[in-house]
Amino acid sequence: MSTLTISTADGTITNTEVDSAGLLNSNDGSVSAAPVAIGSVTIPSGAKPIFGAAGIPLFSTSGVPVFESVIDETDNIDGYQVIGEATITIDWSASGISDLDCCAYWADNSGSLIGWSHGSGGLANDNYTAWWTGDDTGNGPETIALLTASSRRSSKETSPFQYKVHLNFYGNGLGGTPAASVTITRGAVTLSKIITPSTNQGQAATISDPSATITFSSDGTPTTIA
């Protein structure tokens, strides 16, 4: 379940002010929900957007496709920032090896792969909505963003809902100790696991390489990483 929480603890719910006469103001005002129209957006070429209401493609101003369910916005509707639903962060900065390669997929749909051996960023497809960053950082971290909520997860996925991330060091020739952390974050839930990727220098990651398996509950909350 994706949610936005407001609280008296962080000031999004305000406390009643006291006026000069020593009386509380009778009303702080309500919290209201209202329809919002999406303004003009810039669509990077070669990327496939998710379409929002009225068939309008959704992108942030930084060019990152908007596929997430919760977006933080203040005054400028075109300046919104993706908060995110679920993010997988792969970090191999401590390994001393550059260029880690990735191959990731929903367990029931291993034919629909994403990762740095399968393109340089973009959405997997309409059914397996996921986004990964370009293979543009030698020492990481790099990320995969994932829709996991029941209403957005592919209907082809069946319980147990699992996502697999396989890793191989493309650049093993540079030395170092092969290790990488795989961290899934969704809302307040963060799970992490350190695995030892393959060291097949110059080869792309495949589903035969060591992997981390993330299991989600039916509502999309990550429950385990193994």
Next chain:
Amino acid sequence: MASHRYESRFRFCAALYNTSTNSFLQKSSVGTSSSNNASTAPKATTGLPASGYAYYGAYNNYWLIAQNSHNSLNSKGLNPTTAKAWNDYIWSLVPNNIKFFYNSSLITTIGASGYHEVTVGILKYMIGLGFWHSVDIVNGMDDAITIEYRGMDKYLFDLDGGGATVAMTGWYSATITSGSTFSCGMFEPLEIRFDTDNLPSGENIGIVMQNGTTKYLFLN
């Protein structure tokens, strides 16, 4: 219905800790809730306060008393003169001091929800306090929207006397039909969440906070 903190309604948990022996002398496990209406508050016992009625919560020898801190400005007494006259509406307009007594002795005055502690000699008084807070949620959408809300249930005191953490209630759910208003209230910290999974598909929604400056979008 106004949207605001009710300083006449509060819940607290309290503990008395001996810093010399590193042990609790007393501790409330659940805390004591005030009633939902100040007019039902009984007359206080001797010294809490000395006269009049008081809106209070108590546990063993701990007492938290709500008093009108602006009585010189608002022409209302420090303490209610009668139980019936001081209904919830009247109290909600009056800023109150919350005074903490132990065995009829004033220990400290507390001004806000949260965890408070004061040490007198070797005794540490630890108090978790939450005011009742009510907020109206207005649904300006064409479709129903589901919200969930929760608040402070109790404070859990650390075994080493180092402080306390708040334990929240479970989430309560409410569905607000189009154009309707729902008032949800709990003891602070009050939390309200909007469930995007239950939003109508394709809706883009702005959530306008009480300060009027922050908006949130849900893209569904």
